[in-house]
Amino acid sequence: MRILIHDFSGHAFTSTLSRELARRGHEVAHVFSSSFLTPQGPNERRADDPDNLQLISIKLDQPIDKGNLRKRRAGEIEHGRRATQVIREFKPDLVLSGNTPLDAQRMFLDHCEQAGIPFLFWVQDLIGQAAVRILRRKVPVVGGTIGKYYQSMENRLLERSRKVVVISEDFRPHLPAGVKPENIHVVENWAVLDEISVKPRQNEWAAAQGASEGLTYVYSGTLGMKHNPELLVQMAKSLQSVPGAQVIVISGGAGLEFVAQRAQELNLGNLKTLPFQPFEQLENVLGTADVLMAILEPDAGVFSVPSKVLSYLCAGRALLLAVPPENLAARIVAGREAGIVVPPTDTEAFVRAGMELAQDANRREQMGRNARAYAEETFDIRRITDRFLEIFESALAK
Structure with a gap:
């Protein structure tokens, strides 16, 4: 089977699927953007990668500007054009595309329909619904109209797709009525268990950062102003009462700049x-933490599952989440007693929970064991690939 997997964000977990498919003898093209500022996985070719795996980076002339809606859309459309050309040249038997801006996703689907290639829409988030909320807030008067345009576009793309793969059962009631139930498949996201082992607190990365001693709280991942980065600032402020304790925030863009300015x-x-940080250092980065922190915007609801949280679970550390309680990540962490979950708008609760963990090493260690146990039970790439x-065979059968 010739399979093209497109992951705009270039996450680590999606590349493990492409590698496992290639190891099973399938011809695989793994396509991603290298112009979008976000933590990315091991998307460079490795010595043990099979010859039937292509890792294809779409690099634009300029990085995609997240802060400028017009420039961002132009960059996403250009990415779509270039990635569509890759699909045209690779001639796959099917295309699975996720984490993809809707303008680009439409280009892929248009080409696949013309070429008779089954297209599978991998739904990581309902972008159209999010666009209505976000654009109404960011662009007064016309923002809601623009958002509804993208919501309508997303609904049409979902209805036209041969199969729709969602990451949670929570998505089903929110899909358009035109998507047949038999064409909806649920595969929860995972993390790269084999490459994020439980590392000792004292490791080479910790030593390089002067973090081998003292209580350490780590945030690693995308951080926008919508995530309320002030939570991390207030956590650090409160931890000043704990000798040697520190907070390390690893990110990029406006959110990181805000935290640095507030620290000053x-x-x-x-x-x-x-x-x-490079993906190769991720397990040491996460291993440096006594507590791993994640934040999700209040209106994310049930849909967006931060990939950083799934990676955190692999690391075997206690988690502190400021996310909506109905979110799947919140339900996993709370249900498996792998950490503490508080509402993203409640700074006082976030700081209070963080200080509770600071005072209870036994509780942190038990949460870490629970987190790793969940990851080992759930993130088996062989079972996920099966x-x-x-789903692929079902799509081709039609």
Whole structure:
């Protein structure tokens, strides 16, 4: 089977699917953007990668500007044009595309329909519904109309797709009525268990950052202003009462700049900011933490499942989440007692929970064991690949 997997964000977990498919003898093209500022996985070719795996980076002349809606859309459309050309040249038997801006997703589907290629829409988030909320807030008067345009576009794309793969059962009631129930398949996201082992607190990355000693809280991942980065600032401020404790924030863009500025304003010597770290160091980065933190915007609801949280679970550390309680990540962490979950708008609760963990090493360690146990039970790439192959064969059978 010739399979093209497109993951705009270039996440680590999607590349593990492409590699496992290639190891099973399928011809695989794994396509991603290298112009979008976000933590990315091991998307470079490795010595043990089979010859039947192509890792194809779409690099634009300029990075995609997240802060400018017009420039961002132009970049996403250009990515769509270039990635469509890759599909045209690779001539796959099917295309699975996720984490993809809707303008680009429409280009892919248009080409696949013309070429008779089954197209599978991998739904990581309902972008159209999110666009209505976000654009109404960011662009007064016309923002809601633009958002509804993208919501309508997304609904049409979902209805036209041969199969729709969602990451949670929570998505089913929110899909358009035109998507037949038999064409909806659920595959929950995962993390790269084999490449994020439980590392000792004292490791090479911790030593390089001066973090081998003292309580350490780590945030690693995308951080926008919508995530309320002030939560991390207030956590660091409160941890000043704990000798040697520190907060390390690893990200990029406006959110990281905000945290760095606030650290300077408040003279928080225990708050350190760093750019995104290489994927090869991720397990050491996460292993440096006593507590791993994640934040999700209040209106994310049930849909968006931060990939950073799934990686955190692999690391075997206690989690502190500021996410809506109905979100799947919140339900996993709370249900498996892998950490503490608080509402993203409640700064006081976030800080209070963080201080509770600071005072209870036994509780942190038990949460870490629970987190790793969940990851080992759930993130088996062989089983996940079996499930995707069943979906692929069903799509081709039609």
